[in-house]
Amino acid sequence: MLDIDKIRADFPILKREVNGKPLVYFDNAATSQTPQVVIDAIVDYYSNYNANIHRGVHTLSQEATDKYEEARLKIQKHFNAKKSYEIIFTSGTTHSINIVATGFSSLLKKGDEVIVSALEHHSNIVPWQMLCERTGAILKVIPMNQDGELVMNEYDKLLSDKTKIVFVNHISNALGTINPIEEIIEKAHKVGAAVLIDGAQACPHIKPDVQALNADFYVASAHKIYGPTGVGILYGKEEWLNKLPPYQGGGEMIKEVTFEKTTYADLPHKFEAGTPNICGGIAFGAAIDYANSIGFENIQEREKELLDYATEKLLEIDGLKIYGTSKNKTSVISFNIEGIHPYDIGTIVDKLGIAVRTGHHCAQPIMDFYKIPGTVRASFSFYNTKEEIDSLVEAVKKAKMMLS
Template identity: 60%
Template structure:
């Protein structure tokens, strides 16, 4: 196996005289060199606004932009290219859908989310409910940090118009049984959005096999650039949704009497997108496809088990989120030590972790904690790095005790 580290130039960084150990991959992954090279190449040789341009550069950038759409379509096995909508990121994708649903929901309708959602999968729906009079229902989580499926069965009904649940929890690491949730929702006539921000780079996603209605994720958590996201939606559903933002690209004909809208995907892509980012995103997908997500998952599972075991051997550590089905994300607390102090000292030793509530305040409330320290792994991380992290952690705990 080629050392994956060599493909990620930033991992050579020295932090406070130590080699960087980057364990904050759930926040964003580092970028594959082919992604970085592609961005440079785009601005050096290809930059032009896409669609409608008749000149050479516009043709070129349009072609490459659309090739990225095909790459995403193949990556998640969508049926049609135009079911892939490019957005600014997962948050933008959810807001797009919530904004559309604000125009079609009415009082008496219900939306179901869960207690483990990222704030970006809570607040847009609260806003949507405020606008429409629809009700927001919350699936609780168990002590292990898993969705309470029995409670979900009680909540879902013919009133449910949309279920929006995360594929993998960003603070607990839990991999949710989304297929079961999708089936149960469909039995009740509800549509389902899955927030795949933490999933798309770590587990295989096949939207047709899942039969999911909408699925979203961000490029930057897939070794790709920031400012690019995807909203997948079934053709028929997207066609029936009202448009989101108005502007260029999304129209068919504009007159002051009446404007008609463009067809998919352009209906939802008003304005000039992050062209260079979308084009470079293809390189990240190529990297994932070549390495294979299953291969990466196997390695990440090994890291997860190794780190979990090492952490459990340290006195006073409590892992938050102990589901049997987890992605390589570990949140933990240390008895009598604040996560902020831990994060500061680990940083001095070159270890990048995340501390705080991870934009999941309801989860923190559920476990009655102010926040956690979180390590999250990617394909390029190693057990040697975990060994160093554990040593650094022990040193930090000693300093703070």
């Protein structure tokens, strides 16, 4: 059993009030909160060894370089990448996806096909649409059903020898659906296609093993995993990262520069042009350490308990409908109340100190499928409580009474 009071004490922001009420933070799918140990890592960097990395011979530079590369090793171990240089530091999931999508411009030709799922965040749709516009490749979509699950027999029909890359999220940010990525990857590989998995929503809940999954690319953001904003990772198999051209040119990613020709550095530096978010990378490593100290089995058990409790209590409200009812889902509940706009509900519950997300959650095709403008999304982390869920339920009831 987790000591929830002790865990909540790790997160300073959970002590604050909003609109005179204790903060209830149910917007974890947008960004998780940050424990003190991660905040301390940020302060320690800027207080004690703030310097640029890799190129300096002075002590501060060497200390910063060591800490930054130690973080890369922590992340490699966490995701079980085969080599540390298969972990590329980026500014986040969107940046990571764009590196791959832009790189595939040199690998695709007109008539090639790429496959996306209907459950994607915009960041895993738009870069591939741009890729298709540049190359003449064709974008195909795995459809979804009313439960918010992918229709896998339709995926089978989409696959062919023209398929060059498949990209799906591990978990839907809008609905919480956990996709069958093992099956998706295996089937894609049978037709010779690469696979990119958007793990932004999965990583707070699941400890991905990229070798066991056999994913070609896996991307994630630190701020979803109790870390800072502005940093993330691209995992790529060594052979695939070597096939892709650099995404940006500049310092750090070069081996030799003359005005006649430039040669590029080896992995991972080939994709890490310019001064990186050094502090962010180090803090990402600290966040990974913190999450593993809690234990992902414990996190999953706790969040499943919260999800089940919240689902039961919210469904007691007349007229409330939950979108995303897959049996295999994580701690996200998207809902509406008949006849009431989700924004109005979100505004009222905020006045009561409760943070939820409203809108299409950067997943507009999902909302179009359900023919709705958006949803209220409550997303839970292991540091939340059933008492907080009770507060949400009462707030939604109050909003319904005021708005009906």
